[in-house]
Amino acid sequence: MTEPTDSVEPGHESPERETQQPTRLAGVVASVRRHPRALLYSGLALVFVLLGTGAVFAGAAVGASGSASSATRVADVVPSPTPTVTTPPPRPTPDPVPPATALRTCSVSGAAANRALGTFSGTVINTATGEVLFDRGGTTGVAPASVLKTLTAATGLSVLGADYRFSTTVYQGSAPGIVVLVGGGDATLSALPPGQESVYRGAPKISTLADQVKAAWASSHGADDPITSVIADANLWNPADAWDPTWPANERTLGFQPLVTALMVDGDRANPAAQNSPRSTDPIVHAGAVFAEALGLPSSAVTKAGSAVTDRGAQLGQVQSQPLSALIGKMLPDSDNTLAEMVARVSSTASGSDGSAASLTGVYQATLAKAYGLSATGLVVKDGSGESNQDAIPPTMEANFMVQVGAGAKGLKVIYDSLPVSGQTGTLKTRFTGANAAARGAVNAKTGSIATAYALAGIIHAKDGTALAFAFFAEGRLSGASAMAGLDTVTTAVFGCGNNLSNN
Known part of the structure; x- marks a missing residue:
């Protein structure tokens, strides 16, 4: 049986649907009552959707209606300029993080504060790393006493050379019978006869020079033209520039220093075999008299030249000292003032200066900077020996110099090999006693002592195997024995610390 179908004329609702709408409305009302908020939210969402949809259609309509006139408006549009691109500056690069610093715990501040040292200053440098481990006033120039001789040796090695x-020399004079004896700064020329040694072993003999002159004269002159007089010429530098006013006058009479002249014999010592021996009041005339005697002439035959003798004839004879390297081997261990002054003055003349004491600061500064790269700020050189209390060396400069000495760099090994050794050689032979004997044989250093300053500088071979370059200075009106022992104590303390040395 076929199911009956609804037959509804167009434009009329079905009676059944009309009868169902009240029922559905009632359900909606009931739902609203049960869930009022949900319905509110749903309604709002629906409104939002409808509004959005309307806006889309409205936009489409507007676009369609405006398309007819858009072609006329395009020509009126002015294109925007191309924006300029600005490159931001590069960000600053942060500084690199410094490497970690070793924590060192071994202090020598107590030993350095010893009242026996007066005003103490000093610097210690690890020779392998170049690190400054200890510093007290290192950049301020202080009186170095004989430690200055290390810089004198270095200047001589650079300017003159180790083999100098x-x-x-003796020349024939301009008049008959005259010979001219010319000094070249050799303080070792000895008056002792052959077979006898002065404090300068291997020194040339004035008798050898006299024999050369007599033989040369005899070959060119007859018996009726003998040598009758000697002119003693010591004008390599001004002979009047022979004594620094800051030197104690008794240094000459006690035998530590002669008048600094370019012509002398045996360092002008009264006793050529004694390191410290009284000196004369005129080394030039004394040397001339010794030479005249060797020629068979009286001392009255000697005349001292007032200026350099340029009017002279052929060379008649010449003798020479041991090489500079050998003389440094005498000058540093024994702290020989005479040799130091000769090296300083001759270095000045050889560098193009006038050999004066006033020239030395400039000569040393220029040489040490050029040859060894040392900053010469604060360096003052009044003499070659360090006897003046107005000499000045910054401890850091001396310690940096000792770094090169310890390495034997640039020909400086001769200086290292000549440094006294603690408790064993030279001016350190009788030092480093008692508790300081722990460092005996472990310190190669130059000593220094004048009335107002004591010093010690060189290389410490520390207990832990570290090589340390150092320079220690004590200034003031001090007891010499106490000051030297105090310097030994600081040095021994550094020996014990080694690379663990603290600057505190």
């Missing part, structure tokens, strides 16, 4: 030999 000091000469004493």
